[in-house]
Amino acid sequence: MGVIGQNEMLFLLQGLKWTLLLSAIGFIGGGIIGLVIALARTSAHSALRKTAAGYISIFQGTPLLMQLFVVYYGIGLLGFSIEAWVAVAIAFTLHASAFLGEIWRGGIQAIPKGQTEAANALGLHYVSRMKDVVLPQALKISLPATVGFLVQLIKGTSLAAIVGFIELARAGQIVSNQTYRPLLIFGIVGAIYFIICWPLSLYGGRLENRMAKAAR
Amino acid sequence: MNYVLDFSVVFEKMPDLLMAALATIGLALAGMSLALVIGVIGVAARTSNIRPLRAAVIAFVEVVRNTPFLVQIFFIFFALPMMGIRLNPTVTAIIALAINGGAYAIEIIRGGVDSIHKGQVEAGLALGLHKAQVFRLIVLKPALRAIYPSLTSQFVMLTLTTSVCTSIAAYELTSVAQIIESDTFRSFEVYFTITLMYLVISWMMMGLFALISRRFFSYPVR
Numbered sequence: 001m002g003v004i005g006q007n008e009m010l011f012l013l014q015g016l017k018w019t020l021l022l023s024a025i026g027f028i029g030g031g032i033i034g035l036v037i038a039l040a041r042t043s044a045h046s047a048l049r050k051t052a053a054g055y056i057s058i059f060q061g062t063p064l065l066m067q068l069f070v071v072y073y074g075i076g077l078l079g080f081s082i083e084a085w086v087a088v089a090i091a092f093t094l095h096a097s098a099f100l101g102e103i104w105r106g107g108i109q110a111i112p113k114g115q116t117e118a119a120n121a122l123g124l125h126y127v128s129r130m131k132d133v134v135l136p137q138a139l140k141i142s143l144p145a146t147v148g149f150l151v152q153l154i155k156g157t158s159l160a161a162i163v164g165f166i167e168l169a170r171a172g173q174i175v176s177n178q179t180y181r182p183l184l185i186f187g188i189v190g191a192i193y194f195i196i197c198w199p200l201s202l203y204g205g206r207l208e209n210r211m212a213k214a215a216r
Numbered sequence: 217m218n219y220v221l222d223f224s225v226v227f228e229k230m231p232d233l234l235m236a237a238l239a240t241i242g243l244a245l246a247g248m249s250l251a252l253v254i255g256v257i258g259v260a261a262r263t264s265n266i267r268p269l270r271a272a273v274i275a276f277v278e279v280v281r282n283t284p285f286l287v288q289i290f291f292i293f294f295a296l297p298m299m300g301i302r303l304n305p306t307v308t309a310i311i312a313l314a315i316n317g318g319a320y321a322i323e324i325i326r327g328g329v330d331s332i333h334k335g336q337v338e339a340g341l342a343l344g345l346h347k348a349q350v351f352r353l354i355v356l357k358p359a360l361r362a363i364y365p366s367l368t369s370q371f372v373m374l375t376l377t378t379s380v381c382t383s384i385a386a387y388e389l390t391s392v393a394q395i396i397e398s399d400t401f402r403s404f405e406v407y408f409t410i411t412l413m414y415l416v417i418s419w420m421m422m423g424l425f426a427l428i429s430r431r432f433f434s435y436p437v438r
Contacts, residue, residue: 036250061372061418063379065390069407077219078402129302151282158284161381169286184295190291197282 004184008175015171016192018085022157022167023091030096037101038039039130042108052101059098065159072163080187087162092153098148106135106143144211147204151197158193168192217344225400226409236392237413243306245377247313251374254314255321262326273322280319285380288312309378309386317374324370328363329355352373361433367423372418379414389413 040052059067071091075082111134127179140147172189177180201207226233251415262273280288289312296311303311332355340350370438393410397403 061415061422063376063390063414065379066407066411066414070404070411073403073407077221079219093436096278123400135276150430155282155284158286159380161286162380169284169290172287173290176290176294183291183298186287186291186294190287193283193287194279198278201278 004175004179004181004188008179008185010173012171012188012192015166016167018165018167019154019157019169020196022085022089022092022160023150023154024098026092026153026157030094030153032131033093033097034100034104038096038104038108041101041105056098056102056105059095060102064095064156065162067091068163069160084163084165088139088163088165092157092160095156096149096153099152100146103142103149104138106141106145107138111137111142122183126145141211144208146203147200147207151204153199154200155193167190221405222402223405223409225396225402226405229396231414232292232396233389233410236387236389237384237410239387239392240375240378240389240414241417243309243313243378243381243386244371246310247317247374247378250310250314251317251321254318255325258318258322259325259329272364277319278321280316281323285312285316285377288385289380305381305386308384310389311382312381313374313430316377317370320370321367324363324366325359328359329364331362332359335431337406342372364425364429364433368422368429371425372421375418375421376414380400383415399407408410 031118036080037055038051040048041056043049043052064076068088070211071094072087075087075090115133115137116129124133157167158169160167164170166174168189172185176185179185222307258273258276261269265272289309292312292315293305293308296308336354337350340354345353377390379390381388384393385391389410393406397406400406
């Protein structure tokens, strides 16, 4: 059995860097596209609504791992030669956009119709009605679910390991193969994920409780 | 680069893929059933008077919900042999799915039990119902109805999660696809096809769950 030294820990931390980076790219990119999806899903045009609904249900109905595989190999087929991390980042962005789009759709639809009608009556056009009236409230309502999804996304980046991308979980696999101490290594890797995800989960839970109390 | 899509290998291997899809459904069903058992026992322990037991359940739920399934399945895969338990990868995968799904089931079921007000139970008893009737009509059915949507969507998610079991080479759709892929190098064609198969499986499950819900839970609440 090998020893777990500084080098092994450093290797894991480098993997952690990629885990955090992938999560951040997926969350921010997915947030931007997700907003478009949510707006399309709640728009007045039925074609837009249906397209967005189809997009969401495809991503919610297939495993994240398959989404990674299809995007990863699909981009290669299109003739682009991009680095592995870009392909993986695109896959996580698309995945996050569908889930965030659905979460925010719920938030938008939870805002009473009267507000939209009032904004209309005041002569606000679509952009201002959304930006100044509906979205600030909708995003606030959706915050607990959004934080919950961020936790899902961080955990989900571990699947990039199966494609061979070296993030935290893959780094753990490599160190485990070198040192023959799988339980210790996967214990450490699990603990690192836990340290990142648990505070977020607690924060999301607190937000939810506070809102439930306010609603009563 | 001119790549020509060629799905012929996929059609050739279709019987293997369909068998593997059945295996995926079986894996998911086994995982779900055990997860439900863990969920019910967990909630009983979570509401018991024994404090260490309550704390253990809370810790279990938090640890499982805040670490990736991939890390959990690796940990279990290596931990079982060290405890002297040798199982084939597919059984190991079922255990991992049950533990993962069980933690979520505990949270969901607890929410359902909490949603029943004590006053309703007291009212039922005051009206002369038996304890068993109170449990069945006033506690169980409304609680089931309350947790049904989140529990079933959790089940669909668990079904999709089975694809991760390929990492320990359990017998299911994704691992069979990976074998076909490494034999034929038709990565995109193979993965695209099984993605569609997963989509069909999850849509079928959602449809079935909706049907059950309409049959058993479509009565007015107030």
